[in-house]
Amino acid sequence: MIRALALGACAFSLATAPALAQTKPRPAAPAPAAQPARPAAGDWRTPDPQNVLVIDTNKGRVLVEMVPQLAPQHVERIRTLTRQGLYDGRKFFRVIDAFMAQTGDPQDTGEGGSALPDLPAEFTFRVAPPEMVKVHADAVSEIGFIGPVPIRSQNAWMAAATVDGKVTAFGLYCPGVGGMARGGDPGSANSQFFLMRAKYPSLEQRYTVWGRVISGLDVVRAIKTGEPVAPPQDEMQKVRVLADIPAAERPKVRVVDTKSPWLAAEVERLKALKGPDFSACDIELPVEVK
Template identity: 60%
Template sequence: MIRTALTAAALAALALAAPSAAQTPQTPPAETAPGPNDWRAPDPQDILVIDTNKGRIIVEITPTTAPLHAPRIRELTRKGVYDGRTFFRVIDGFMAQTGDPLDNGTGESDLPNLPAEFTFRRGTDTPMVVADDQSVAELGFIGPVPVISQSSMLMPMTADGKVNAWGLFCPGVAGMARGSEPDSANSQFFLMRDEYPKLEKRYTIWGRVISGLDVVRALKTGEPVDPPQDKMTKVQLLADMPAAERPKIRVIDPKGPWFQAEIARNKALNGGHISPCGVKIPVEVK
């Protein structure tokens, strides 16, 4: 069975959520440039550098949202499984799929399938920066990935002191493809070209593109893609790259004042409610 991010039949049946009624926006505060204390240096073990024939894509891996899938991505990268793999299924307005050793959607690595991590448990030690407290739920960010969880007020009432949380499928988010069974993800993954909330709590999120979303959107489309297909020529972890070739990367810190001001701007532009996929996350790559 072809492992898909979503089957063609399901795609035809799903529609993006209709926009809410227009509201009169508040005047957003003026945007300023980030200062020295607004940046963070991501862990080199959590930076996936994907060189393609169309350009470079950089993904930050988020082990918190996928503690089993994150090590799998690292392991397959270090084994060279992703080198030369094609983007065999690319759908405009949706996602680009790759990571199949057979390059046709039917293959997998020689490692066992992984159990689903569609949601995760959030505790007081979870590195989530809350951007919007919605009483019954809290919306925020774990690194570059927007997430939503049950209210932290419920933590003392649960057996493990934690609540359910899950990532949002915004542009650039990296998810694991799977077959019809929830616990069937293996090596294939997809990068979101656009927002698609219908995938939430149905596919595992393991990171997000922090640089090169334009490359993801420039990939040749098709289901399947007609030859010649675009491909990942080389995939490496930043930690494994030779020092002379290693890009210097810094990402805006969700805990910093610039990001908090960006949240305020986002809310002002959206009638007082945050639009998580529209929150800017500046990145510098040198």
């Protein structure tokens, strides 16, 4: 179960800091960046249907792309439990606005799990620098993407000093990111998971990231809130792996490739717009579902 995180705030009085009362001219705001162009035909990719989770809720459909490279054991667990039907009918029992929506408990209380053993933590993973689409870097770290999931890694130059030619990385808890719930033991994740409604970096390297919503984030944000959620609770009516849906009714999905020229141009546009406040969480990947 995810424990609530206390948020603190501090304040100060201008009366105690007279130097701050002398306002200085503010720098001019950056000119508005142009709206992004429509992705070209070559900017799209088709996700592996074995790695797309189709969640039909009473509020609408959510598509989550799972990324085994980040957390192979957790992705396999979710795929297995989906095919067993464990997620069908599961309630969203803990939903916090500007945070996340939690589900996947057979007891619908936050206290249960599947009959399978708990999973070891996969908070970090190893990545070869060319496997990551870089959007920002500093002296010690880089930020980019693997598939649709934003990640942070050690700087690529460190790979030359490692035996496997890779660096350590972890997923960023941006809106839509899927994480695995657990108890106090880092190795206690089992069946429960959560989908982020907002950015929440406090979870990074503490909860396993296994994928990201590529369609239906509006549905996730529309789920009834509560801690716990009062009845009637919203629910996952049916959860399937995209590859298991009969071809005649299977949705056709494509999402903008993070390796595409469109993404590179969008990063530059957002950097011009946001300046030092730019974050990988600002990047929204266009998707088409037919």
